[in-house]
Amino acid sequence: MGVVRLDSSHHATAAAVPAIRREVVAFAEACGVTTDVLDSVALSVSEAVTNVVLHAYPDGGGGPLHVIATSDGDGLTVVITDEGIGMTPRVDSPGLGLGLAIIASVCPRVDVERQGRGTSVRMAFEGAGATA
């Protein structure tokens, strides 16, 4: 099995959270990711996209959000990138401040990178391609 890739762009609003979660889970499922790992993928992607909506674009108007997911048969990597102001803490945050902690609990490897403009969250999962 070669490397397969999902590449999509969205406008980061609340409605994008379930849309992107389902898109990535469907891709992961097609790559042969096991059910337990699928649950972790769904939760991690939901938290990462929620962070973008709440913290990268705090005025509520949303902004660009890019999703790249790749699978090489052994693992699945999902990268969520925005073009916003970064993960600035909000005293009025609608979240519990748990997003990254939850990702770290269910994702074997997570890296957050502040780029020239925007933030990139890279999440790597094992268990892909077991049946592919």
Added chain:
Amino acid sequence: MSEPRDLRLARENGTLHVAGDLDLATTPAFAEGVRSAAADGAHRLDLSRVVFIDSSGLRALVELVREAPELTLAPAVSRAVHRLLDMTGMLDALPFEAPPIQED
């Protein structure tokens, strides 16, 4: 009340049954539905059909419990709910009628 298609709320006597997803997209309708049901005397939440929940859903739940101390939670919860509450150390922090158990 219009609800996002991924969230379904149904009242049965004093219980509000919650089904579907609890995330950033659905929590406003979830909160509105719980407040509306509570105003009509339904103070019990059944989370056994919640397919997905993340920290946005958890935050909504915590806020609703804080503002309505009479709210209780049925102990049978879905795998998704049990997993997140366990992971975040919230299993003992919410007003379950009995220790929560995973239903599926």
